Amino acid sequence: MTANLPKTDDRGAWIERVLATNLAEIRPAERDVLARLKELAYDDDHLFAVRLAFEEALVNAMKHGNQSDPNRSVRVRYRVSPECVEICVADEGPGFNPGAVPDPTANENLDKPCGRGIMLMRCYMDKVEFTPEGNEVLMVKNREP
């Protein structure tokens, strides 16, 4: 199942990229999205938040979703309007239950080196929704709080 993205509307068309499962693909993808934010004069806080959430989503998709399998791809769709940034990241893995991920801010988990990606995505974006299968996530960051 794929995220139920709205079609082209007054926020413009979605841009789609298919990335290989290779961490080196992340920086160019980030650069494309952040360039659109800069064109529309989003501030540094938005740039940082979107970069962080996008990177975490891509790392999750490549490492955990696609299990670093170079034969699998990550599909990215995004659009940036003056009002908000919308990013969808889908992997080809079996999915997971995001609700089952332990809270990394709990005292007993503070010294765990992993497990902060989803929490950071949720904290830095205004909306984070996974498909029921858990292998696709839609994130939205509004310009206004």
Add this chain to the structure above:
Amino acid sequence: MKIQTTTEGECLVVAISGSADVNASAVLREALLSAIEAGSTRVVCDLGETDFIGSDALGVLITAYLKATGRGGFVKLANPQTHLTEVLETTRLNCLFDVYPDVPGALASV
């Protein structure tokens, strides 16, 4: 990302400049863990010029912290700027690490 290390007394100061993103975290891991394994277990990370950090690099800092404290040392964080301070607070890693407003403050705490 660039890493510059200097020695201040018994402490190793590791200045991390630029973006500590997922592609840079392997370099950070090698720099920190190899130094600690070589005996530099008293480490201050200078984050004054770190403009980005992702969860992978946070994991490296935690691994370094565990390795250093396991050997009787420490990893302290100094000079995080606004966005990094926010990340440390959001993740509550400011409860795990000792965080100082500057490197001299971190060194003075030793």
